[in-house]
Amino acid sequence: MDSPTPARARIGIIGAGPGGLTCARILQRHGIAVTVYDRDPEVHSRNQGGSLDLHEDDGQLALREAGLLEEFFALARVEGQEMRQLDPAGRLLDHHLPDEGETARPEIDRGQLRELLVRSLTAGTVQWGRTLESVRGPANGPRTLTFTDGTAVEADLVIGADGAFSRVRTAVSPATPRYTGVSFLEAWFDDMEHAHPELSHLVGRGSTHIADGERGLFAQRNSGGHMRVYILQRVPVDWIAANGLHSEDTEGIRAHLLNEYAGWSPQTLRMITDNDGAYVDRPLFALPVPHTWEHSPSVALLGDAAHLMPPLGVGVNLAMLDACELALALARSATIDDAVHRYEKSMLPRSAEMAELLEGGAEHLLLAPDPDGMSRFQQAAQT
Incomplete structure (x- = not known):
């Protein structure tokens, strides 16, 4: 026709x-x-x-x-x-504050x-x-x-x-779509100013990225006092089941994550331990x-x-x-x-x-900052 x-x-x-x-x-x-x-x-x-x-x-x-x-x-x-880059100890490495009117x-x-x-x-x-x-x-x-x-x-x-x-x-x-080899595990936080004041101070009003080369965290403020944290790992697509866990086993997944992130500071680990409700598995495909x-x-x-x-x-x-x-x-x-x-x-x-x-680029999410302090994630996100 x-x-x-x-x-x-x-x-x-x-x-x-x-x-x-x-x-x-x-x-x-x-x-x-x-x-x-x-x-x-x-x-x-x-x-x-x-x-x-x-x-x-x-x-x-x-x-x-x-x-x-x-x-x-x-x-x-x-x-x-606003964007912050921290190291696993919670130290501020890089900080972008928007200009007035930006x-x-x-x-x-x-x-x-x-x-x-x-x-x-x-x-x-x-x-x-x-x-x-x-x-x-x-x-x-x-x-x-x-x-x-x-x-x-x-x-x-x-x-x-x-x-x-x-x-x-x-x-x-x-x-x-093919699995990239990197997975997000989403965690939700509510009433940030009252229920999670330490994390509110750590993350600020925008987003915060932490990575050590093998794993990472990306925290993102939302409206209404909410925050999402994405726990970033290089894992098989079925990593939860492969570790004998299931998606509703919040405590089991949390214990596994704390073992994987051993050596990170208690301050940064609050992004894994203090979430409100279950985790949501979000493997990355391209x-x-x-x-x-x-x-x-x-x-x-x-x-x-x-x-x-x-x-x-x-x-x-x-x-x-x-x-x-x-x-x-x-x-x-x-x-x-x-x-x-x-x-x-x-x-x-x-x-x-x-x-x-x-x-x-999913691998960029896991890479530690370069010598100038800016993470590969921030470099890629600003393209």
């Missing part, structure tokens, strides 16, 4: 994360109809994860195009740009960003509780989206914004570098679905920039096929360049 015009096309976005919602918002601002499908039962159905720093040259640029930059800054925490990388909770974007959309744009099972149909469209509830819809363009293990990606690429696929006029990928990389501060920003460029390409092109070509012409080289830069 001939590629339809964007104004008349049936466009379906899979995934109501920052990338998918940003794309939908910009499309609607240009008068283009779109439906977003997400597996969550509703917008608040689960914890959305930690804090995000939105950069002025990509994440903020996308929000400006979405007409939401002012609302973003009303929610953002500019003080969250807005290059303010922080916002992922859940707050999602709510902001959902509120900006026409009512009913997001269909909740729709888990995608498969994408079928010819490359030139239309595609049939089948959901696990037994329903199906047709789309002239399917936009895969469905993350690391994207089902949309399988329609155009056989690539699967797509092969470079990740490319044969062009399809009926499928486009953005964010982690297109270029899953180690979490070094670029993921959400690239996803939102992808979303912005794809939406604008659709608004400015005569056909869906032309728009996807235009989008991929800029997105694929950009993502390949960044993926090559960050390849193996």
Whole structure:
């Protein structure tokens, strides 16, 4: 079939994360109809994860195009740009304090960003509780989206914004994410100022990184007095079970971690011992570098679905920039096929360049600071 015009096309976005919602918002601002499908039962159905720093040259640029930059800054925490580097004894090695008025990388909770974007959309744009099972149909469209509830819809363009293990990606690429060899174990802390004043003082108002070459900790303040700590280890993907533990065995995991981090100071070990609730295992995966696929006029990928990389501060920003460029390409092109070509012409080289830069970057999270005091993590995060 001939590629339809964007104004008349049936466009379906899979995934109501920052990338998918940003794309939908910009499309609607240009008068283009779109439906977003997400597996969550509703917008608040689960914890959305930690804090995000939105950069002025990509994440903020996308929000400006979405007409939401002012609302973003009303929610953002500019003080969250503070970054500290400590050694395992808790000594301060490096400290970045944002200048007054600095807005290059303010922080916002992922859940707050999602709510902001959902509120900006026409009512009913997001269909909740729709888990995608498969994408079928010819490359030139239309595609049939089948959901696990037994329903199906047709789309002239399917936009895969469905993350690391994207089902949309399988329609155009056989690539699967590979385990990097580094795992995060997430720990949550509540009411920092009253329940954890020592840690509040140690971490400050932004983030703090500690590493000794083999293991690390990354603490990140969130809004509402909360904090997340990511315990960083080079371990097998099944390390919890391999040590005779299970995910609900908080005390057993804690005892194992204290043995692994033996020699770190009691002050820094509070990030392992004083958390509120269970740990959450988050092994790090990445797509092969470079990740490319044969062009399809009926499928486009953005964010982690297109270029899953180690979490070094670029993921959400690239996803939102992808979303912005794809939406604008659709608004400015005569056909869906032309728009996807235009989008991929800029997105694929950009993502390949960044993926090559960050390849193996999960290891940076474990490396001790260089002689100048700045960690490899901070160097990579500032690219």
